[in-house]
Amino acid sequence: MSTDQQSNEGRKGILDFIERVGNALPDPATLFLIGAVLVMVVSHIGFKAGWTVQKPGIAAVTTPVIDSGTGEPVTHTRMEIVKRVPTLVTDKDHETGAVTARIEPVTNAEYEMVENDKGEFVPTLKTKRIDQDVKVVSLLDREGVNWVFHNMVKNFTSFAPLGIVLVAMLGIGVAEKTGFIGTLLKAMMLLTPQRLLTPTVVFIGIMSSMASDAGYVVLPPVAAALYKSVGRSPLVGLAAVFAGVSAGFSANLLITSLDPLLSGLTQVGAQLWEPGYKVNPACNYYFMIASTFMLTLLGWGVTAKLVEPRLARKSALEGGPSPLTDEDRAAQAMTPGEKRALVQSVAWTLLVTGGLLALILVPHAPLWKSPDEADARWPEALVPMVAIFFLVPGVVYGIITGTIKSETKSDRLDAGIAKLMAHTMADMGPYIVLAFFAAQFVEFFNHSNLGTMLAIVGGEALQSADVHPVLVLSLFILVVCAGNLFMGSASAKWAFFAPVFVPMFMKNGISPELTQ
Numbered sequence: 001m002s003t004d005q006q007s008n009e010g011r012k013g014i015l016d017f018i019e020r021v022g023n024a025l026p027d028p029a030t031l032f033l034i035g036a037v038l039v040m041v042v043s044h045i046g047f048k049a050g051w052t053v054q055k056p057g058i059a060a061v062t063t064p065v066i067d068s069g070t071g072e073p074v075t076h077t078r079m080e081i082v083k084r085v086p087t088l089v090t091d092k093d094h095e096t097g098a099v100t101a102r103i104e105p106v107t108n109a110e111y112e113m114v115e116n117d118k119g120e121f122v123p124t125l126k127t128k129r130i131d132q133d134v135k136v137v138s139l140l141d142r143e144g145v146n147w148v149f150h151n152m153v154k155n156f157t158s159f160a161p162l163g164i165v166l167v168a169m170l171g172i173g174v175a176e177k178t179g180f181i182g183t184l185l186k187a188m189m190l191l192t193p194q195r196l197l198t199p200t201v202v203f204i205g206i207m208s209s210m211a212s213d214a215g216y217v218v219l220p221p222v223a224a225a226l227y228k229s230v231g232r233s234p235l236v237g238l239a240a241v242f243a244g245v246s247a248g249f250s251a252n253l254l255i256t257s258l259d260p261l262l263s264g265l266t267q268v269g270a271q272l273w274e275p276g277y278k279v280n281p282a283c284n285y286y287f288m289i290a291s292t293f294m295l296t297l298l299g300w301g302v303t304a305k306l307v308e309p310r311l312a313r314k315s316a317l318e319g320g321p322s323p324l325t326d327e328d329r330a331a332q333a334m335t336p337g338e339k340r341a342l343v344q345s346v347a348w349t350l351l352v353t354g355g356l357l358a359l360i361l362v363p364h365a366p367l368w369k370s371p372d373e374a375d376a377r378w379p380e381a382l383v384p385m386v387a388i389f390f391l392v393p394g395v396v397y398g399i400i401t402g403t404i405k406s407e408t409k410s411d412r413l414d415a416g417i418a419k420l421m422a423h424t425m426a427d428m429g430p431y432i433v434l435a436f437f438a439a440q441f442v443e444f445f446n447h448s449n450l451g452t453m454l455a456i457v458g459g460e461a462l463q464s465a466d467v468h469p470v471l472v473l474s475l476f477i478l479v480v481c482a483g484n485l486f487m488g489s490a491s492a493k494w495a496f497f498a499p500v501f502v503p504m505f506m507k508n509g510i511s512p513e514l515t516q
Contacts, residue, residue, distance in 0.1 A: 028492035032437035035496070036444050039139065040148070043448035046136030053456045055132045134456065137448050147447065152440065159439035161264030161491070164281070164383050166428060168257045171387030172210070173424025174417060175394030178403045181210065183342050186222050187334065194230050198240050198308075201226070202299035205244020206292050210256045210390075216245055233311040233320050236303060243299045250490065251291035255282055258490060260383050262516055265494050268442050269502030270512040272451040280379045283513035341400035345393040352392045356385050431491065438495040445499050454500060459507030469510055476501060476515070 025031070138144045156162070175181050185204050192200040201223050208219060219241045227237035250258060260281040267279040316322035334342075359367040360378045369376040378385070395417060398404035405411065408419035445451040462472060483493050494516075502512045 029434050029437045031492070032434070032441045032495070036437065036441040039441065039444040039448060039450060040144075041140070043136055043144070043444075043450060044138045044140035046448075046450070046453075047138035047141070051136045051453065053134050053453045055134045055452065055456055134449050134452055136450065136453065139444060139448055148444070151443065151447075155439045155443040156436050159264075159435055159442070160267055161261045162432070162435045162439070164260040164264050165257055165431065166425065168260055168383050168386050169424050169428055170421050171389065171391035171394070172257050173427070174398070174420045175390040177407060177420050177423060178394045178398030179338075179401065180342075180345050180394045180397035181208075181390075183334070183338050183397070184346070185219060187339075187342055189219070189222055189226060190334065192226075197226065197230070197232075198236075198303050199296055199300040201237060201240045202244040202248075202303070203292070203296045205241040205246075205299075206248030206251050206295055207253065208245055209249045209252055209258065210254050216242075219245060228322060231321050233308065233314070234322065235311055236308045239307050240299060240303045243303070244295070247299065248292065248295045251288050251295055253289055253292055255285065255382065255386055257386070259284065259288075260386075261491055262494055265491070265498045266502055266512045266516045268446075269451075269498035269500075270506060272446055272499060273455050273503035273506045277512065279512055279516075281382050282379060284516055337401055341397045344400060345397040348396045349389070349393040352389055356389065434492060434495075438492070442495070442499050451499050451503060455503035455507055458500075458504040462504070462508050469508070472505070472508070472510070473514070476505075 026034070139148055172181075185208055188204050189201060201219075205219060205223075220238050223237035223241035224234035225237075228234040250262075263279045263281040263283055266283075267277065270277040270279060311320055314320035359365050362368060364370075367378045367381055369378075395404070398407075398416075398420075399413065404413065404416040404420065408416040408423075410416040410419055480493070480497065483497070498516075502515050505515045506512060
């Protein structure tokens with residue numbers, strides 16, 4: 001056997017192994033069920049063994065005051081971090097009508113004068129470090145099992161990514177099922193000059209993630225026909241568009257349904273370490289934009305320098321250039337009705353975009369951020385905005401082309417739109433099942449304190465190893481890459497990784513958004 005043959009056999013053996021392992025894995029929902037059961041077992045073992053770690057924290061330095069009624073010092077602290085003064089409270093006896101006055105005891109926080117960035121000295125709350133014991137909570141003792149049953153529904157309904165994704169898909173699903181997104185992507189490819197065909201095909205493949213998996217269905221035949229029509233190998237078009245759709249699935253110039261899904265899972269993980277932490281669905285937007293252009297250039301380079309020269313020398317039977325057929329011409333053609341509907345739908349898209357921007361930018365508009373507000377309003381409204389952004393042009397396209405009636409067999413517009421939304425929710429059935437088991441796994445991990453304890457122990461290990469954050473994130477990327485080989489679902493994979501790595505990295509100063 002030659003060296004090349006041995007090399008090919010070795011590569012085939014590795015790919016076969018990866019395929020066998022991937023196919024042998026249970027369904028993602030089953031994996032989360034297994035994970036939830038393991039958490040219950042480990043929590044009980046840890047509870048019996050008395051596992052305890054210390055979580056560092058801070059508390060206000062306080063000076064206790066004397067209760068005027070009892071003469072005893074007040075030892076409890078209030079939740080407020082601002083300095084308070086004792087308050088005069090009157091009590092009335094409803095039987096005798098007598099009125100008595102007393103001073104409500106408080107604990108006064110201590111302040112010190114600290115210079116700020118402007119060189120001004122301002123009163124600042126004095127704090128001190130305190131270490132809190134974190135112990136394992138068993139999920140298999142009497143109280144633990146009771147908690148599991150009493151919170152199973154709540155765990156599911158309060159699972160952050162569930163509602164976020166379903167709301168966004170109400171609009172995106174209608175735009176996809178009426179054919180608006182598919183026709184838009186097809187038109188972009190048809191209008192592309194031949195010399196820019198490859199980068200455009202890769203770019204459009206990346207952008208197709210706005211319609212979830214539609215790119216896998218709509219784009220390959222169109223790309224193959226386009227390349228064939230200009231005397232180039234159709235397999236090159238297939239390879240280029242598939243590279244864009246697959247490698248660039250998480251990148252985009254727009255916020256897609258995947259972004260609120262991943263940010264919701266990130267938020268769940270972050271709250272294991274810092275309760276109340278909020279993750280903006282647009283937190284990776286700049287990263288997505290940069291990735292879109294970087295992957296487009298990379299896909300263009302690989303296709304032009306490696307893939308196309310290799311196939312250009314082959315015959316038509318081996319995947320090389322071949323004559324154009326009537327079937328190929330039909331695959332890349334657009335009907336006059338599709339063109340008219342697309343133009344009007346794009347016009348409505350621009351109107352909707354302008355209206356949404358007006359809600360954010362016009363002073364005193366509902367989503368405008370006033371100077372006295374600390375946080376912007378629009379991030380919390382991003383998911384409904386995404387739904388509206390896709391819903392309106394999708395409905396316009398469906399009305400003009402008649403796809404709403406043809407797809408739903410309904411004579412009424414409102415009933416047809418509702419049916420398209422229902423069909424979208426039916427398609428989301430596997431995700432809803434996955435979300436139920438993922439929610440249980442995450443909440444079990446949280447309630448048992450295993451998530452917090454793992455973050456503390458793992459974070460301290462990283463600190464003691466003195467590893468640079470760049471190296472930490474590089475190694476983490478390799479871990480995720482390995483996971484990609486065996487688990488293709490982004491939501492399932494991140495639901496496993498987020499509760500472990502997000503709080504662990506937070507302890508070492510790496511933000512949840514950067515980890516995502």
